[in-house]
Amino acid sequence: xxxxxxxxxxxxxxxxxxxxxxxxxxxxxxxxxxxxxxxxxxxxxxxxxxxxxxxxxxxxxxxxxxxxxxxxxxxxxxxxxxxxxxxxxxxxxxxxxxxxxxxxxxxxxxxxxxxxxxxxxxxxxxxxxxxxxxxxxxxxxxxxxxxxxxxxxxxxxxxxxxxxxxxxxxxxxxxxxxxxxxxxxxxxxxxxxxxxxxxxxxxxxxxxxxxxxxxxxxxxxxxxxxxxxxxxxxxxxxxxxxxxxxxxxxxxxxxxxxxxxxxxxxxxxxxxxxxxxxxxxxxxxxxxxxxxxxxxxxxxxxxxxxxxxxxxxx
Amino acid sequence: xxxxxxxxxxxxxxxxxxxxxxxxxxxxxxxxxxxxxxxxxxxxxxxxxxxxxxxxxxxxxxxxxxxxxxxxxxxxxxxxxxxxxxxxxxxxxxxxxxxxxxxxxxxxxxxxxxxxxxxxxxxxxxxxxxxxxxxxxxxxxxxxxxxxxxxxxxxxxxxxxxxxxxxxxxxxxxxxxxxxxxxxxxxxxxxxxxxxxxxxxxxxxxxxxxxxxxxxxxxxxxxxxxxxxxxxxxxxxxxxxxxxxxxxxxxxxxxxxxxxxxxxxxxx
Numbered sequence: 001x002x003x004x005x006x007x008x009x010x011x012x013x014x015x016x017x018x019x020x021x022x023x024x025x026x027x028x029x030x031x032x033x034x035x036x037x038x039x040x041x042x043x044x045x046x047x048x049x050x051x052x053x054x055x056x057x058x059x060x061x062x063x064x065x066x067x068x069x070x071x072x073x074x075x076x077x078x079x080x081x082x083x084x085x086x087x088x089x090x091x092x093x094x095x096x097x098x099x100x101x102x103x104x105x106x107x108x109x110x111x112x113x114x115x116x117x118x119x120x121x122x123x124x125x126x127x128x129x130x131x132x133x134x135x136x137x138x139x140x141x142x143x144x145x146x147x148x149x150x151x152x153x154x155x156x157x158x159x160x161x162x163x164x165x166x167x168x169x170x171x172x173x174x175x176x177x178x179x180x181x182x183x184x185x186x187x188x189x190x191x192x193x194x195x196x197x198x199x200x201x202x203x204x205x206x207x208x209x210x211x212x213x214x215x216x217x218x219x220x221x222x223x224x225x226x227x228x229x230x231x232x233x234x235x236x237x238x239x240x241x242x243x244x245x246x247x248x249x250x251x252x253x254x255x256x257x258x259x260x261x262x263x264x265x266x267x268x269x270x271x272x273x274x275x276x277x278x279x280x281x282x283x284x285x286x287x288x289x290x291x292x293x294x295x296x297x298x299x300x301x302x303x304x305x306x307x308x309x310x311x312x313x314x
Numbered sequence: 315x316x317x318x319x320x321x322x323x324x325x326x327x328x329x330x331x332x333x334x335x336x337x338x339x340x341x342x343x344x345x346x347x348x349x350x351x352x353x354x355x356x357x358x359x360x361x362x363x364x365x366x367x368x369x370x371x372x373x374x375x376x377x378x379x380x381x382x383x384x385x386x387x388x389x390x391x392x393x394x395x396x397x398x399x400x401x402x403x404x405x406x407x408x409x410x411x412x413x414x415x416x417x418x419x420x421x422x423x424x425x426x427x428x429x430x431x432x433x434x435x436x437x438x439x440x441x442x443x444x445x446x447x448x449x450x451x452x453x454x455x456x457x458x459x460x461x462x463x464x465x466x467x468x469x470x471x472x473x474x475x476x477x478x479x480x481x482x483x484x485x486x487x488x489x490x491x492x493x494x495x496x497x498x499x500x501x502x503x504x505x506x507x508x509x510x511x512x513x514x515x516x517x518x519x520x521x522x523x524x525x526x527x528x529x530x531x532x533x534x535x536x537x538x539x540x541x542x543x544x545x546x547x548x549x550x551x552x553x554x555x556x557x558x559x560x561x562x563x564x565x566x567x568x569x570x571x572x573x574x575x576x577x578x579x580x581x582x
Contacts, residue, residue, distance in 0.1 A: 004360055008359060015362040066565060067568040074568070074576075075575065115392075119401070244549065252563070264571055266571075300401040303402060308391040309473070
């Protein structure tokens with residue numbers, strides 16, 4: 001049966017509906033352009049659901065994110081939303097953290113409780129980040145309605161507490177694009193922290209990096225989105241080449257179909273993002289993160305339909 | 315013809331009769347005859363599963379089983395279990411050896427009815443169904459006991475059924491009248507899109523009251539062709555170039571889309 005609406009994926013070893021994959025790419029691209037996340041935490045489970053082996057789903061999605069984040073980064077760069085200096089420092093930290101994280105996972109696997117820790121870390125991180133971001137942005141949105149345009153009052157008192165600790169750190173430097181002055185140690189250390197978590201959880205880490213930039217580095221939301229995409233671009237280039245070289249898990253046919261949708265989606269997302277307020281972006285992202293957390297929690301609590309699953313695909 | 319020549323002729327008949335494309339002449343009177351199309355599965359650019367049309371002749375009143383089975387392989391699985399009495403997650407890995415890559419079984423009736431009153435040990439019919447898989451597989455680490463092995467075997471079947479690589483279709487073989495004193499039958503075997511390249515067999519069995527009357531086995535090869543074959547070879551033989559090209563094309567795609575949207579923006 002040859003059906004021109006379907007394409008056979010040689011590495012995944014299955015066929016997919018062209019329309020479905022283009023649509024999925026478009027949707028995740030839009031989310032990526034709005035929120036500055038890679039969208040792997042949404043895309044990978046959907047790909048697994050439609051019959052793509054887990055390792056191929058994750059690696060091919062990384063390949064796709066390279067296209068979407070190139071598109072998104074340029075769109076946001078045109079809008080002045082990319083802090084290159086901050087992005088590069090976070091990236092250096094992220095690469096170092098990723099390397100450490102991979103080693104930690106190896107040790108945990110040897111100890112035999114890796115899956116338990118990965119699942120717990122995943123649910124806790126999603127719950128904490130989603131919950132905090134939802135509550136904070138809801139309060140900010142309410143205050144901005146009440147006080148009609150002076151939303152920064154509560155945030156600035158909190159900021160002064162943080163600022164006192166941060167100002168004591170050495171190598172203070174200006175980040176003009178983000179409008180903040182910080183020690184270069186901050187993005188390096190935080191980048192490392194996110195890199196470790198992302199490697200343990202097996203995700204790109206965009207949804208952890210975005211809140212870290214907003215709440216700890218105190219960067220404006222629109223610059224956070226652009227800078228996060230810039231960083232994701234380089235992380236995913238590294239992941240794609242490494243996965244293709246070491247594990248042969250990149251299905252380029254799948255990635256190409258996905259990125260045809262997602263590169264368009266990322267441009268649309270950047271346009272939508274421009275029209276939204278920072279707090280609106282934050283509250284939508286927090287809802288998304290909480291939904292993924294609830295889905296994961298259900299997966300852990302409900303009795304599985306089948307008591308075995310493929311070990312890493314194939 | 316001398317005895318030596320007669321013997322040579324018999325050996326030739328036996329050897330060539332069982333080769334691909336020929337009905338196995340080892341069976342005394344060719345009670346069962348089978349033809350099918352296609353005899354090769356091409357996994358090309360637009361492959362989305364296929365159908366093997368089987369038709370043949372068998373002695374009147376026989377039950378027919380047609381199996382599409384893949385070479386035996388090892389399969390690595392995660393076992394799921396409860397942690398802290400509350401959370402379901404992977405609790406260990408297990409390798410199941412001697413698992414067929416695919417096992418799609420079509421039959422005139424369900425196994426229980428075909429076997430009649432004969433016990434699983436007495437009838438060969440039971441050896442052809444998925445319930446017999448527990449006797450063929452080996453697990454590493456070894457299963458705790460017979461129940462554990464049966465449990466693993468059943469869960470493996472359910473997992474493969476989910477991918478459409480395993481299936482039992484009672485009633486999938488239909489009879490369609492008499493021809494030359496034998497009953498003709500046919501089946502349309504659905505081959506899923508998730509089939510892996512490799513060696514498979516199409517097997518046909520005729521049973522009379524649970525006893526094997528005749529059987530035929532023919533090879534079927536599934537292979538990648540065209541673009542999928544090129545991409546697969548490149549991904550494995552030129553892994554670094556493949557990875558770099560995948561990345562470069564993705565970046566180019568992103569740049570192109572930025573350019574298109576940038577131009578649009580400028581035009582407004």
